Structures are given as C-alpha cells and as structure tokens.
Amino acid sequence: MTNKLFTVIAEMLEVPSAAVTAQTSAANEEHWDSLRHMQIIFAVEDAFGVHFRDEEIPLLTSVQAISDALTSYGVNPV
C-alpha cells in the first residue's frame, strides 16, 4: 500500500508524500484537524471515485482506516 493514497493525503496535509505512512493519523499528525479531515475525505473520494457513508466518515481518521475502507468498496488504494 503506497503512493496514490499517500500522495492525495500528503497534498491535503501539506506535507511531503514521504512523510505519510499507513500509520499517519489524526492522532499523530498535527495538521489533521476536523477541517483537514473534510478536505481529505473530499480529495480521496474525488481521486478514487467513491462516496463514503455518513457514519463511516468520523472513523476514517487514519491512512490505514481510509485504505481499508477503499478496499471494502472494491477500490485499490495504491
């Protein structure tokens, strides 16, 4: 699991792609506040052509969680 998702999230967090890993989350990345969260969701949905359900959005606060959610929609996050 690398590049495309990492790149999209890095762009929204305004950090270098290399700084993003599966472990990057709202808990350990100071830029990832609630507004960034919304930007990340919009950017990920646009990049991968998915539409997350309202109730899962608050849970998608780590790269791993977003990656798993994309996989569950049948989308390859790489």
Add this chain to the structure above:
Amino acid sequence: MTNESVVVESSGIHSVSVQVIRNFTVEAIAPFLTRALAASGLSAELRFGGFATAHQEIAQGDMPGADRGVRITVLALGLEEASPEFGHVNWPAADVCEHILTLVRMAVAAWNSPLCINTVLAPLFQPWGLARGSEFIEIENAIVALNSELRTIAAAAPGRVILCDWEHYARLLGEQGTYDYRFWYSSRAPFAAPFLKLYAGDIAKAANVLSGRIRKCLVLDCDNTLWGGVVGEDGLDGIQLSTDTVPGRYYYEFQRSVLDLVERGVILALCSKNNEADVMEVLNNHPDCMIRRKHLAGWRINWVSKSESLAELADELKIGLDSLVFVDDNPAECELVRQMLPQVIVLQVPDRHEQLPSLLFRNDLFGALAVTDADRTRAESYRVQRERRDLQRTVKSPEDYLALLGTRVVLRRAGEPDVARVVQLLQRTNQFNLTTRRHDESMVRELLTSPSALLLVCEVFDRFGSMGLTGVLVAFRKGSVTEIDSLLLSCRVLGRDVEFALVAAAADWLQSEWNTETIDAQFMPSAKNMQCADFWERCGFARNGTAVDGAIRFRAVDVTEVISRNNRPFITVEVET
C-alpha cells in the same frame, strides 16, 4: 472534456494567493482549487478567514502584499448561516438578503484587488408544500432581487469584481451535484464535490486571466467539424450544414457559437487537410455557412501535418502556441497535435454530435474578465493584417513596404476610458513586453492620478486604417531621472519600428514636460520576450547593473540623443495633449 493535464508555461507569474472570506465552511474547495490552478501551472497559497469574522475582515480592506504574484479574494457568502431559521417558517429572508448585500457592497468599496463574489441559493426545501402563499413569494422575491443586484455589482466593475454564479452551477448540477448533506449537519459545509469543482474552476479561470495565461486563438478543422461530411468528396451541396435539419443543424449551431466567440475578441483560424479552393467555396457560397472569409485571421488549408500548420499559424499571427485552442474530429490528428505541441489545448469533436453546439461554451477556455472595444473589432483588424501581409509580398524591399504603409503613431496620456484596454494589454502582451509586469486595474488607476507617474498610450494607424490602442508605457519620475517601468506593444504593430518611434516620442515628452535628463529602463527576461533582450541597447541605452528582482537595468544620459536616434522618417508621430 476539459483538458486538465495541460500544463502551460507562460509569463513569469507562478503563484496565486487566494484569501477566502466566508460565512460558512468552504474548506472542502481546497483540493479542487489546488488542482484547477495546477492544471495551468499555477501554485496556490490558500488562506481561509474566520467563521464569524467575515464582517471584520471585510472592514479591514485588502492588505497590499509585497509579492508581485496574483492575489484574489474570494468572498463566499451564503444564506444558510446568516440566520438559524434558514428554510423554516420564520426565516427573515429580506433581512438576511439585505445583510449579505451590505457585506458585498462594503467589500467592493474597500477592495482594490480582484474580488470574487457569488450569487446565493434559495433554500431547496421549504415547509409550504402546495400552499405557496405570501411568505413564499416574499422569500423568492428577496433572493431574486439580491442575485440580480449581485450580478449588477459585478458587471459594473469588470475585471475587478468577478461573479461566481452559484445559481448557475446549481441549475447545471441539480440537488445531487450541489449539496452534500453529510458535512452540512456536522460541519456546516453545504456543497458537494461537483459544485465545488465548478466554483474552483471559475476562480482558477480568473487567476489565469489575471496572471496573463490567456487563450486567444481558436483554430478549427473543417470536414466533420465546421460541417458534416467531406467537402472534397461530397461537394458544396453534399455536406451537412443546415439551419433546420439534423445533423446539419449541429454544425450550423456550432458555427454560431464560434462567431459568438469571435464577437468577444477570440481570433479565428482554420487548419484543414483539404484543397483550399473547396473550403473557400463553402465559406463564400454555402447559404448556411455562418463563418466567412472575413472572420478569419489566417488559415492553413493544405496537406501538411497539422502540428506544422499550427506552428506556422502561431508564427504568422505572432502569438504563442500556448494561446491556441484546436478543434478537430479525428482522434488520431488530435493525439498527434497533443504529442507534438503539448502547449496547444486540443478539443475533440464529441462522438455525440448533439453535444457539438455547446462544446466551446462548456469548456470556456477563452475566459476574459471584460470585453473591450478592441475585442469587438479584433477579427476585422486581423483581416486587415492579412491584407498588409499581401502588400508586403508585392513590394521589393522592406524599406519600400514601410514607406508604403504610411504608419502614424498618435501618443497621449491615458485617461479613464482607456483603463480597461490598458489592463487588457498588460495581461495579454507577452512578446514585446520589456518587463511583463501585470499591473492590475487598481494600479492602473493609481497611475492616472499620481503626479510622479506617467501612463502613455499610443494608437497606431496606417493606410489600411487604425490598429487601435496598441502601446503602453509606464514611467515614474524621480527628480531629473525618469524610470521606465513598463513598455509594451501589441504584436499586431510589430515589425515596422513603431517601438523605436514610441521611445523617441516618449523621450521627447519626458524632456519637455518633466525636464528629464536621465532615463532608466529595465528588461525583465521571461519565457516569451527574449526578442527584446537587446532593445534598450538598440535604442542607445547602456547596461547599468541588475535590479534585486532580476531585471537588467539600462540607462541613457543624453535624452536628445535618444530622441534623434530612434526617430524614424517613415513614421509620423503626433502627440495629443
């Protein structure tokens, strides 16, 4: 259909700072705006104001930045957050609309730099059902009146106040594309991605125009683009082009959309693999062909490759390849042009012919912020330019040609009526532009009133008529020294030494009006102005170091010498006072 992968290398400006003042959560626009700007090679610096502080931020006014890049303020004001009763029975629509209008008026009065405003959206769901009584009418009328007023405000300040028409986006997209309720109740963010994309697209378009990235010329293929069928095989009567039957009517309507753009200043050319005589017969004689020879600035109708023809056309019309938009029906030709000339935007005729008439408006690639008189007469001036080239081919020497042309330059200080055209020239001109400083409208107005500033404009005439207001010179006085900040000429008057006559006349003006003893000037290299790298030296100026921003400095200490050296016997100069 839009060509998002096109990266344009253009003037020196690469960054845009966008300040967003809003009364609701609009942060989700960030990914779309960043991408829309990146598509034309611009990097964005986005700043969002506070949630409840729009009023204070507007009252502060715009703070001039030190940077030379483009700055845009986006004032994003919706009805939703202005009152908690939004969409309910007691919603005070008239008060809310009045409040929004007051904020916009304040901003327009306080702002000098470009400002994006928006129309507002009525509550999609209201409690009336079919019982749409007086409350309903009051609400709808208040919103209609507000939007009409907002559009009027923008129309009254073209180029400075830019309207992002939310109502139009919503009309295009419907509920699904406009609203995303997931973030509305949690974060007060109402809009869905498709809506935000249109919004971001308009802001990016404005940034493109303000930073001088402008598409100027539309080049069209002929067979299966301007008409259906192949004229070389089907003949004048066999091609599909008709005012009342399909599929010919798709092409007729497409031609009308092309002429609408010509009317707004887009330069038109043809590039087709055909026999020139066959195409000209359609343009001259087909009863339903709207596009006529007089609309064309040039054409390449031959069997040469399209990329070669497009490069030749750009050269002939003295515009950059990155000013071209090319439309063709053949996917292989489109792909080849994209490969060979990545600067050109290529649009392919849609497979579904019924989408052809809206192709150009849908993509809106020529997005000017204001239409000037020069735009309305551009097609005519390019036609005359073609006749000049024909004359040039018939005379023996370049000197004979220049003498025959009888060029006349009329120079004067700019006034209020010239502002729109001057701003446009500052934005459009790339080749003969010594410093490529894209002064905006507020700066140009300052130049008109400042006692130490000089804004000269020139109109150029010859035996074929006027070429319009085509030259701008900006200078600042510092005692006996005058610094020329900007000097530019529209490409249509190049190649006849007008630039030298203009320098002579300006030097004469500075000597007699300002008692100037020394003239300083600069050359700021850009990707497109290398042809004037040695201009100041050719005018008799000497190198004088380098400025902090990288501009190469020049100086002339003998103004009389500058005047006599740059006078041209074959150009008459008149100075209007």
